[in-house]
Amino acid sequence: MATNVTLNFKQRLQAGELVYGQTIGPGNDPDKTVQALKDFGYDFIMMENEHSLVNKETIFEYIRVSRELEIPILLRPEEKWANFRCYLDAGVNGMMVPGTDTVEEALYAVNQSYFPPIGHRGAGIGMSPYLLDGQNPAEMPLLTITGYVNDNMVLFPQTESVKGIGNLRHILNLEGVTGTIVGANDLVLDIGGISPTALRSELVATDIVEDKLRQIARICQETGKVAGIGGIAPGGLAKWAKEGYRLFMLGYVINNNVDKLKAGIEEMKSLVGQTVS
Numbered sequence: 400m401a402t403n404v405t406l407n408f409k410q411r412l413q414a415g416e417l418v419y420g421q422t423i424g425p426g427n428d429p430d431k432t433v434q435a436l437k438d439f440g441y442d443f444i445m446m447e448n449e450h451s452l453v454n455k456e457t458i459f460e461y462i463r464v465s466r467e468l469e470i471p472i473l474l475r476p477e478e479k480w481a482n483f484r485c486y487l488d489a490g491v492n493g494m495m496v497p498g499t500d501t502v503e504e505a506l507y508a509v510n511q512s513y514f515p516p517i518g519h520r521g522a523g524i525g526m527s528p529y530l531l532d533g534q535n536p537a538e539m540p541l542l543t544i545t546g547y548v549n550d551n552m553v554l555f556p557q558t559e560s561v562k563g564i565g566n567l568r569h570i571l572n573l574e575g576v577t578g579t580i581v582g583a584n585d586l587v588l589d590i591g592g593i594s595p596t597a598l599r600s601e602l603v604a605t606d607i608v609e610d611k612l613r614q615i616a617r618i619c620q621e622t623g624k625v626a627g628i629g630g631i632a633p634g635g636l637a638k639w640a641k642e643g644y645r646l647f648m649l650g651y652v653i654n655n656n657v658d659k660l661k662a663g664i665e666e667m668k669s670l671v672g673q674t675v676s
Contacts, residue, residue, distance in 0.1 A: 400533035405471045405492040405551040408443060409577065412553075412625045417640060417671060418442040419647050419664055420473070422629070424451035426654035429460040433468055435657045440664050443471040445648065449478070449497050455485070462490040462529050473553065479504050484511050484521060490529030492551060495580050499556030500563045505570040512554050514545035517575045553577040555627060555646075558615055559585035567615060571622040578625025580646060581615055583608075603631055616643035633663055637670035 412418060420443040421436050436444060444465060446458050458474070465472040473493040476483040483494060496508045510518040524544055525536050532551075536544055556570055557563075559582035563570075570576060587593065587602045590611070602608065612628070619626035620643050628639055629648025636647050649663045 400466045400529075401469045402532045402534065402547075403551060404469050404532070405553060408471045408492075409551075409553055411442075412577065412645060415645060417645055417647070417673065419649055419667065420445050421660060422447045422475075422648055422651045423453070423461065424651060424653040425453050425457075427652050427657065428655060429457065429464045431655070432652055432657050433461065433464040433470065436652075436660070437468050437470050439661045440668070441470075441649075443473060445495060446472065446474045446491070447651070449475045451653070455489075458486065458491070459489055459527075462527075465492075466490065466529050466532065471553070473555075475557075479556075480507065482511070484523070487512060487520070487552075488523030488530060489527045493553035493555070493577070495555045495557055497557050497582065498559050498563075498585070499570065499579075500560055501566055502569045502573065505556045505573055505576060508554055508556060509573055509575045512552055513549050513575045517549055520548075549575075555580045555625075557582050557585075560589040561586075561611070562589075564611060564614060564618075567618050568622060571619065571624040576624065578619060578627060578646065579615065580627035580629065580648065581612065583612075583628060583630040586611060599630075600632065600635070603635060612639065613642060619643065633667040633670060637667060640671045 419441050421441050422445045424447045446453055462472055471492040473495055474486050474491045475495045475497060479496050479498050494508060494512055499505050511520060512518055514520045554575055554577050556579055558567055558579045583603050584599060587608055590607060616626045625646055626644045627646030628644050650660045
């Protein structure tokens with residue numbers, strides 16, 4: 400197993416590179432799915448537990464494959480107050496925490512995700528071979544272990560409400576918070592005033608929503624943190640790449656539909672002027 404895969408991913412983000420991920424739901428084969436996504440050019444995978452049913456043992460299989468293929472694996476938990484430490488101790492590299500509206504909610508995620516001095520994560524060291532990327536904890540000083548895990552952790556509290564935008568600067572200033580990922584459709588619902596006939600693609604392109612998305616990007620730039628977004632077609636996401644967004648969620652893998660998801664990243668990279676491998 401390669402070491403520091405997620406640290407390298409985090410450094411790419413901090414350098415301003417664009418990165419692309421896929422949300423993974425139920426009904427997929429872990430080996431086939433992750434291999435295909437890596438071959439297509441995706442940079443990370445996101446297990447989806449807030450809106451879908453993927454059991455813990457299946458997620459453990461995805462962790463195994465992600466280690467073998469050297470691609471970071473993140474998780475969106477069922478709830479912002481969920482106990483997601485078992486996933487982290489199994490080897491998940493980061494969290495996208497839904498509906499984070501306050502500093503207190505973000506701090507809860509920081510404390511679960513990081514060992515001291517950043518957070519207050521409990522030590523489940525040695526329970527999984529994937530937490531330390533195959534390194535032997537019996538041969539490592541404790542602070543080397545906790546420092547390694549902290550270095551290879553990313554945390555994205557989601558911005559999905561006007562209240563969350565109001566608190567975003569303070570949330571992003573917390574040590575350990577890598578950036579935020581916007582839940583565009585939830586933000587639309589929170590803003591309200593929706594026409595009964597409006598399609599999702601129309602709603603995310605309204606002036607009021609776009610103003611909020613620009614505000615989020617500006618706060619991320621000013622705090623030196625990463626702005627991410629999903630729930631929009633590649634054409635719309637490419638527009639936000641020009642506005643400062645750097646992390647993009649491009650689709651949803653369900654019932655072995657992974658082969659259909661190559662077109663999305665090809666279109667996105669073409670629109671932003673990147674070479675498609």
